[in-house]
Amino acid sequence: MERQPVRLTRRSFAASGLGAVAAAALPRFGSSAASAQEAVDLNFHIWQYGVETVQDNIKRFHELYPGVKISLSDVPWNSYHEESVNRLRSKTPTDVMYNGGDWLEEFATAGWVVPLEDHFDWVRGYQDKIFPFAWQDMVFQDKVYGLPYYADTITFMYNEQLLKDAGIASPPQTWEEVTEQSLALKAKGMEYPYLYVLAQDLPTVSEAFVSTVFGRGGELIDENDEPLWTDPNSPAAKQFKWFVDARNVDKILTFVSNETDAVGAMSTGQHAFIVLYNYHLAELNDAARSDRAGQFKVALMPGETHECYGFSKFYNLTKMAVDRGPEVVNAAGEFIRYFAGEIDGQYPIAKRWAVENGVGFGVKPLFDDPDVRAAYSKWIDVDKWTEQLSLARAQRHTPWQGIWNELFRLEHVRAVAGETSVEDALQASADNWNELKSQFGG
Amino acid sequence: MQQATVAHDRLPSEARWRGGRRRLGVRGTGVLMVLPVVLLIALFTLYPFGQAVYDSMRLTSPFFPGRFVGLDNFRNVIGSTYFADAVRVTLTFTALAVPVTVLASLLISLLLNERFAGNTALRAAMLLPWALPASITGIVWKWMFLDSWGAINVGLYELGVVDKYIAWLTSPRLAMMAVVVAFMWAQTPLAATLLLIAVQRVPHELYDAASLDGAATTVRFRDITLPAIQPTLVIVTLYQILMAFTTFDITYALTHGGPGTATTMLTYFTWAESFKMLNFGSGAALAILVSLASVLVITVLLRAMPKEALLGEAR
Numbered sequence: 001m002e003r004q005p006v007r008l009t010r011r012s013f014a015a016s017g018l019g020a021v022a023a024a025a026l027p028r029f030g031s032s033a034a035s036a037q038e039a040v041d042l043n044f045h046i047w048q049y050g051v052e053t054v055q056d057n058i059k060r061f062h063e064l065y066p067g068v069k070i071s072l073s074d075v076p077w078n079s080y081h082e083e084s085v086n087r088l089r090s091k092t093p094t095d096v097m098y099n100g101g102d103w104l105e106e107f108a109t110a111g112w113v114v115p116l117e118d119h120f121d122w123v124r125g126y127q128d129k130i131f132p133f134a135w136q137d138m139v140f141q142d143k144v145y146g147l148p149y150y151a152d153t154i155t156f157m158y159n160e161q162l163l164k165d166a167g168i169a170s171p172p173q174t175w176e177e178v179t180e181q182s183l184a185l186k187a188k189g190m191e192y193p194y195l196y197v198l199a200q201d202l203p204t205v206s207e208a209f210v211s212t213v214f215g216r217g218g219e220l221i222d223e224n225d226e227p228l229w230t231d232p233n234s235p236a237a238k239q240f241k242w243f244v245d246a247r248n249v250d251k252i253l254t255f256v257s258n259e260t261d262a263v264g265a266m267s268t269g270q271h272a273f274i275v276l277y278n279y280h281l282a283e284l285n286d287a288a289r290s291d292r293a294g295q296f297k298v299a300l301m302p303g304e305t306h307e308c309y310g311f312s313k314f315y316n317l318t319k320m321a322v323d324r325g326p327e328v329v330n331a332a333g334e335f336i337r338y339f340a341g342e343i344d345g346q347y348p349i350a351k352r353w354a355v356e357n358g359v360g361f362g363v364k365p366l367f368d369d370p371d372v373r374a375a376y377s378k379w380i381d382v383d384k385w386t387e388q389l390s391l392a393r394a395q396r397h398t399p400w401q402g403i404w405n406e407l408f409r410l411e412h413v414r415a416v417a418g419e420t421s422v423e424d425a426l427q428a429s430a431d432n433w434n435e436l437k438s439q440f441g442g
Numbered sequence: 443m444q445q446a447t448v449a450h451d452r453l454p455s456e457a458r459w460r461g462g463r464r465r466l467g468v469r470g471t472g473v474l475m476v477l478p479v480v481l482l483i484a485l486f487t488l489y490p491f492g493q494a495v496y497d498s499m500r501l502t503s504p505f506f507p508g509r510f511v512g513l514d515n516f517r518n519v520i521g522s523t524y525f526a527d528a529v530r531v532t533l534t535f536t537a538l539a540v541p542v543t544v545l546a547s548l549l550i551s552l553l554l555n556e557r558f559a560g561n562t563a564l565r566a567a568m569l570l571p572w573a574l575p576a577s578i579t580g581i582v583w584k585w586m587f588l589d590s591w592g593a594i595n596v597g598l599y600e601l602g603v604v605d606k607y608i609a610w611l612t613s614p615r616l617a618m619m620a621v622v623v624a625f626m627w628a629q630t631p632l633a634a635t636l637l638l639i640a641v642q643r644v645p646h647e648l649y650d651a652a653s654l655d656g657a658a659t660t661v662r663f664r665d666i667t668l669p670a671i672q673p674t675l676v677i678v679t680l681y682q683i684l685m686a687f688t689t690f691d692i693t694y695a696l697t698h699g700g701p702g703t704a705t706t707m708l709t710y711f712t713w714a715e716s717f718k719m720l721n722f723g724s725g726a727a728l729a730i731l732v733s734l735a736s737v738l739v740i741t742v743l744l745r746a747m748p749k750e751a752l753l754g755e756a757r
Contacts, residue, residue, distance in 0.1 A: 082717040089504040110505055191606060195590075199698040200706075201718060254589060254612050257698045265590035270607070406718040410524070410703070417614065417702025419527075439506065 039069045040331040042321075045087065045097040046072065047080040050357060057349050061338050068331040078201050078258070081402050088112040088318065095321035096332050098149055100313050101137030101394060102206070102401050108140050109399040109440070113316045115143035120333045123147065126341065126363075133310030134362035136394040146314030147340035150353055152360030153392045154211035154309045155278045155385075156302060161295040162190070162272045171299035175216070175242050178273060178302050182252035185272055192254035194246055195271035199257035200413045206405040207309060208275045209412070210395050213239045215303030225398050225437060227430045232423075235303075241422045244415045255416070267292055275301075278385070282358025285379035298384050300391070310392025312362050315340050400436035407432040491733070497726035504720055515727035519715070525728075527703050528711040535618065535625075535707060536686040543626045543682050547633035548675070552667075554634070555641045565638075572631035580695025583624040587611050587696070614704035617697050621705050624692050629685055633678045640674035641667060676747060680740055687736050708732045 046054060051074050058070045075083045081103055087094055088107065099107060107113045117123040123144055127135055134151035138144050158171045163181070166188050172178040182193035197204055210220060218235025221227055229236035246253035256262050259276060263283045266274055267290040278298070287293040300306040315336045321328050339349045340362075347366055353359040354366060355375040366372050376382055398404075408429045415425035466474065498515050500508045519525050554565055571579065586593045587610040595607040610616045644667060652662045668675075690709040693699055699706035699714075706714075712732060716725025 079717070082720065085504050085720055086717070106505075199700060200703070201698050201714070254609065255701070256588070256590070257611075257700065261584075261588060265588075268590050270590050403720055406714070410714075413700055414702045417700065417704065419702040419704075 039067055040327055041069045041071060042095045042328070042331055042335055043071050043073065043093045044335070045084065045094045046074050047077040047098055048074045049077065050353070050359075053352070053356065057339065057352070060348075061335065064338070065331075065334060068335060070335065077203065078199075081203065081406075085402075088320075091320060093320065094318050095324070095328060096335055097316050097318060098313055099146060099316040101311055101397050102203075102405065104138070104140050104145055104316075105397050105399040106402045107316070108145060112319055113145060114319050114322055115140075115145050116147065116317055116333075116336065117144045119317065119322070119329050120337075122337070122341075129342075129364055130312075130362045131310065131364060131389075131392070133392045133394040134312035137310075137312040138314050140397075146312075146316045147336055148312045148314050148350065148362030149340060150279075150350065150359045151310065151312040151362030153278045153388060154208050154275060154311075155281070155388055156215070156299050156308075157266075157274050157276060157281055157284065157296055158299055159266070159269070159272045159292065159295050160297045161292070162269065166190075171297070172273075172302050173300070173306075174304070175212075175239070175302045179242075179246065179250055179252065182246070182273065183250060186252055190270065190272065192252060192270070193272040194253040195262060195265055195274045196243065196247075196253055196255040196416070197257075197259055197262045197274070197276065198255035198413055198416060200409050201406075202258060202409070203405065204259060204277070205409050205412065207311065209239070209243075211301060211309035212242075212275055212303070214307040214309050214393065214395075215239075215301030215305065217303060217305035217307060219396060221396050221398070221433075223396070225396070227433045229426050230430045232426075237422075237426055240412070240415070240426060243412075244418075244422050244425075247416050248418050253416075263289065266290075266296070278360055278380075279358040282379045298380055298388065300384070300388055305391070306388075307391045307393055308388055310389070310394060312394075314362075398437070398440075400433075400440045404429075404433055404436050491730075494726040494729050497723055498730050500723050502722040502726070504722075511723065515723045516731070519724050519728050519731070524703065524706075524711055528706055528708045531618075531703070531705060532687060532707040532709075535621065535689065535705075536683060538618070539622045539625045539629075539686045539689075540679065540682045542622060543629050543633060543686075544675070544679050546626055547630050547637055547678065550630065550634040551637035551641050552663075554638050565635075568634065569631045571627050572629075574628070576628060576689075576691030577695045579624055579628045580692040583620065583627070583692075584611070584696045587620045611697060612701050614701055617701055617704050621689075621693055621696060624696055625686065625689060628692065629682060633682060636674055636678055637671060640671035644670040672750070680743060683739060683743070684736055687739065688732070708735075 044058070051072075054074075055072065058072060061068070061070065080098070084097065084099075084103070084107070086092075088110070089112075097113075099113065104113070108115075126147060127144070130148065131151060134148050135144070137151075138146045138148070156171075160171075162185065163169075163171065166181075166185050168181055168184065172181050178194065185193040197208060199205065213220065213236045216235035216239060218239070219228055220236055228234045229240065231237060232241075243253065247255075254271075256265050259280055262274060262276060263280055265271060266284055269292055281296055281298055283289050284296040285293045290296075301308040317329070317332050317336065321332050337343070341347070342363075342365075347361070347363050350361045350363055351366055351369060351372060354361045354372045358376065358379060361367075361372070373382060376385070411420065411425040411429050411432075414420045415422055420428075499510060499512060500515075501511050502508050550568070554561060554568075574582075584592075587595075589595065589607055589609050589612055592610065594610065595604070598604045599607060608616065610620050648666045649662055652666060657665070688709050689707060690713060693705050693707060693710055694713075697705040699710045708728065709732065712725055712728040715728055716722050719725075
């Protein structure tokens with residue numbers, strides 16, 4: 001005989017005063033728990049990437065956790081920051097959302113997102129299992145706010161075949177060599193060997209720039225949040241100037257406004273070098289997408305230290321979810337754990353992204369997963385990638401960085417387009433930084 | 443008997459109504475009838491505009507408590523380099539896009555006024571670009587103009603017209619031209635349709651008489667067609683000026699305001715200030731400046747034109 005589930009309303013559940021106790025006693029909203037609960041609705045806010053995969057992952061989650069219903073809303077990557085700000089400010093229902101290190105401090109300072117570890121004691125247990133750069137990106141004021149949706153590096157890629165055809169034996173080690181090799185390629189008929197992803201509204205630009213600065217061993221700001229690029233000999237200023245000169249002096253650089261166009265442009269064979277999120281190498285070397293699949297390789301980020309920017313994009317719990325009550329928090333915790341964490345010794349979602357899309361992962365155990373290694377080896381030199389991964393580091397963040405990035409990109413595109421000088425652009429960026437720092441009380 | 447009672451009952455109310463109408467008068471009745479629409483417009487236009495005026499005089503940010511700052515937002519945006527550049531780009535774009543669009547629309551309307559096979563199908567097909575959302579238009583034209591793998595470059599190269607790809611979207615002048623082309627493609631259908639209607643209303647007898655007098659085609663166009671369609675032409679031109687002045691979606695999708703800020707118009711700058719920099723006060727100040735500038739341009743143009751241009755010579 002089938003048992004009739006006992007139905008509890010949220011109000012009666014909370015009013016009983018046992019919500020928190022029961023939530024702790026019901027670590028999973030699995031089928032047994034779900035049968036005793038009213039379905040909990042969770043609003044999940046993401047940027048558009050692999051939305052069909054996300055929906056399928058949600059479907060799998062629903063099968064395991066029928067007591068939790070996920071409503072997905074997705075917005076373009078370009079406008080994710082401002083849409084999220086407006087969404088959170090206007091209290092549009094949002095319980096779990098994607099976030100990144102460059103926006104975490106801003107959202108946390110505004111009180112829109114909350115530390116995961118304040119609600120789930122199992123979160124800290126992941127610290128040793130997550131790459132340090134990815135962990136650092138999720139921590140603000142010593143509290144961990146998320147678990148990785150993915151963690152990746154921004155790397156230097158080149159077309160090995162084009163270099164070989166031009167008699168270039170190995171990829172550039174420094175940015176000066178990038179110029180030299182580009183000029184050599186240009187002399188042989190390639191108009192713009194370096195392809196830059198550049199648009200004033202694209203967050204990628206800021207992150208890619210940081211990665212190239214890291215290659216020179218630099219940083220954007222010091223430990224007191226003071227800008228370092230005001231010194232013309234700083235790695236940041238030098239790298240900024242490199243991009244401007246590459247476009248206007250050496251004329252070796254052209255640009256596209258997003259990553260999709262960049263993959264298409266690189267696949268035409270008209271460009272040899274690019275800095276992109278590492279997972280785009282999987283697209284470049286995918287025969288279904290590129291006529292030149294197999295020609296693209298990763299090299300260590302040019303520069304003195306070859307470091308690169310390693311980051312984490314992660315699942316964040318919102319204050320709105322907390323305000324809705326313990327059953328929502330608990331459901332969100334299960335959702336985040338399923339999507340980012342370990343389930344029966346596996347990391348099913350992170351592994352799926354890695355195997356199917358080449359998307360990087362934050363959890364170390366996947367590094368040795370044979371399926372992941374087999375999938376990665378189809379599109380990247382795993383040893384070289386491992387070497388670059390060991391040199392990846394997170395960047396320093398501030399609460400005003402999200403807004404400043406917008407202003408910085410505007411100055412950057414103007415300088416690359418020759419509308420303003422390097423000096424004026426860097427000074428304007430510093431002025432904007434200092435003004436925001438002052439406004440935020442930094 | 444019952445009918446009589448009903449009729450009797452109605453009398454006072456009808457009298458009241460008639461009396462009311464007398465009291466209201468024609469003008470009052472007119473006001474009463476348009477009031478619902480006016481209220482709707484007020485709700486969706488005047489209220490947001492009022493809110494924008496309010497915001498424009500405040501520091502309005504998601505992160506800080508709002509406070510009154512007077513005209514500081516206006517001073518800041520007008521004093522910024524970005525604003526001067528955006529004004530220049532907007533005026534340049536308007537000056538380029540409007541004449542090209544109106545001229546193309548006029549030529550197409552004249553062509554479609556002629557009898558030829560497929561004319562009806564062509565008229566229907568012509569409306570398709572107009573039916574597309576502007577953002578889609580931007581994306582379609584981006585695929586056409588992309589430097590490395592856009593359809594135009596590939597086509598020109600394959601045909602041997604060019605020996606290297608043209609930097610349509612990374613050269614400031616060509617990027618502006620690309621936006622003008624996309625704008626023209628999106629706006630021409632409506633403008634051409636309006637002008638076609640005007641052309642069709644010109645009495646054919648006038649052309650017959652002119653032909654008998656031996657007037658050439660250009661003379662017939664100058665002396666008959668153009669004066670007859672002048673009011674529509676003026677309205678179409680004013681409309682296109684407004685559309686060009688407030689273009690956003692196409693540049694957002696096609697060039698992202700670039701290269702640099704070569705296609706960053708006032709509307710794009712307003713959007714960026716509000717939604718990227720999250721400075722809603724300055725964004726509101728900019729939006730008000732754009733609105734006032736639009737009204738000013740239209741007013742100046744209307745005043746500068748002779749009445750005949752608006753009402754037609756016949757009147």
